[in-house]
Amino acid sequence: MANTAVDMEERLHAPAHGAVATEAVHAEGQQHPIKLYLVVWGWLFVLSTFSYLVDYFGLHGYLRWSLILLFMMLKAGLIVAVFMHMAWERLALTYAILLPPVVVFVFVAIMALESEYTHFLRVLFFATPS
């Protein structure tokens, strides 16, 4: 009885959503040559080694920070674009998912200002007099 109901429900929805949609995905998209994945995999290894070497060689200051950020963004980009197939999705999905995290930078700016201020107050009032 329950199965009949599910059957009915599936028949009602299948042409509009389920079946055709999955067919479309199979046909349009996420079928890529294995070689592409292997190349990206290799690059992720290389980039991870680079970011480890940044620490190993004890680089300092802005050079260290910019290299860390560079390798991080490259790795994140490769994972999202190729492994998660974002490069082949329609822009409606890509922008819906990738734009909102960008707003986090506003939060970063607010909290950076706030922590500078907290740090200033701590130095002013709580630092041990030397």
Place this chain on the structure above:
Amino acid sequence: MAETVLTNPGQSPARLEGWRGIAADWASDQRAFKNVSWGKAMMWIFLLSDTFIFSCFLLSYMTARMSTTVPWPNPSEVFALNIGGNHMPMILIAIMTFVLISSSGTMAMAVNFGYRRDRVRTAILMLVTAAFGATFVGMQAFEWTKLIMEGVRPWGNPWGAPQFGASFFMITGFHGTHVTFGVIFLIAIARKVFRGDFDVERRGFFTSRRGNYEIVEITGLYWHFVDLVWVFIFAFFYLW
């Protein structure tokens, strides 16, 4: 069937690209994500919300580290290991990074074989991914044990700013939990794949619906996201 297609503009073959495509997709009836199933769209939206959670953790870590007047412990030294008499800075974290990246690689291959309907290879690659994930969690447990033995607590540690422990346990703990659930998820789906559920269209235990190989890609999205979060934790917490 042809009529169904004709009366269903969402499935018409010619879809606009670029900005006009975005406007057309979002302004259209019923669904904005045209060639993406609800399962995949919902996984992406879940991952977006998870992004915000991890962003908040990393932000609170940034705030704690920027506002403290006490020096932050040097992660390069804190996470160093002595292997065979050699002092190796950060070596365990580097190995954990490579393990997780390898697991992402095997997962991507599993998705590929899934869409080729290669039942056995897909299941094996998913189980290899799960094994890498379990290895990662094991190494993390080792790392936690080592730090706790050395006296790191959420409220203090022997080397500097007391917020170090709280940030460390919160961030890596939450990430490790994600990896653990990912391993369980992978094993559950690998079992279904191996049993041939998606070839004979067996009905799901909870949903009574027929599944298909797309679930491998959805599992993969979650798994790659866990790897992605680690990329950020590695950069901001361990290397910074």
